[in-house]
Amino acid sequence: MSNIFIISAPSGCGKTSLVREISRTYDFLELTVSCTTRKMRRGEVDGEDYHFMTAEHFMTKISNGEFIEHESVYDNYYGTTFSSIIDITNTGKDALLEIDYKGMLAIKRIIPNAISIYILPPSLEELKNRLIQRGLDTQEVINNRVSKAENELRYSRFSDFTVINDDYNLALSSLKSLILYKKINQNTDLNRLNRHFESC
Ligand code: 5GP
Secondary structure (H helix, E strand, C coil), X not given: CCXXXXXXXXXXXXXXXXXXXXXXXXXXEEECCCEECCXXXXXXXXXXXXXXXXXXXXXXXXXXXXXXXXEXXXXXXXXXXXXXXXXXXXXXXXXXXECCHHHHHHHHHXXXXXXXXXXXXXXXXXXXXXXXXXXXXXXXXXXXXXHHHHHHHHHHHHCCEEEECCCHHHHHHHHHHHHHHHHHHCCCCHHHHHHHHHHC
16 A cells, blocks of 8 residues: 655755655655646756646646646645656555645645655744755745745644754654654555545
């Protein structure tokens, strides 16, 4: 039986690096590829980092009921398709989702046994420093992301587990231990996902 792991965090918490490292470490995990309307960043590959698409294409997918969840994040649309999860779980692997907290809550409503892990920054000040050092966003976008993060952090209590990314290696070890622990102990209710999929 396959599991669904959802990892969520405000941007700048080191989530992407942690998630990539984990999916490289464990062969049984495969990252889902989300759809987005945001512009491709330097170094990103269509179909690997995201399925990049126009807003019209995204809306068609919504109308076709292809998304298990979709959200507007930082003024762009992001969504996880049913097929991106099912294609992975059908191979017997566990699906690893890196999505925002609203997507995490939406999926937990449909699949309560999905395992949600929220990554926290050591502080909001540290989060701001990291976003500045990352150099991907303008000052305005950074301020916007930090104030949104402040709001988002309130939702961390709804996740099954939280990991503070103060020390990267420690956070990585905690995540790995959690995933192995849950892999051994819990199986996601895929029948429920399939039933939901069929009803759409
Ligand atoms: P970025 O544009 O920096 O890659 O991602 C911005 C935010 O969108 C991140 O918090 C990321 O986790 C979230 N995100 C990525 N894919 C999805 C998705 O399919 N659904 C939702 N709800 N959020 C997503």
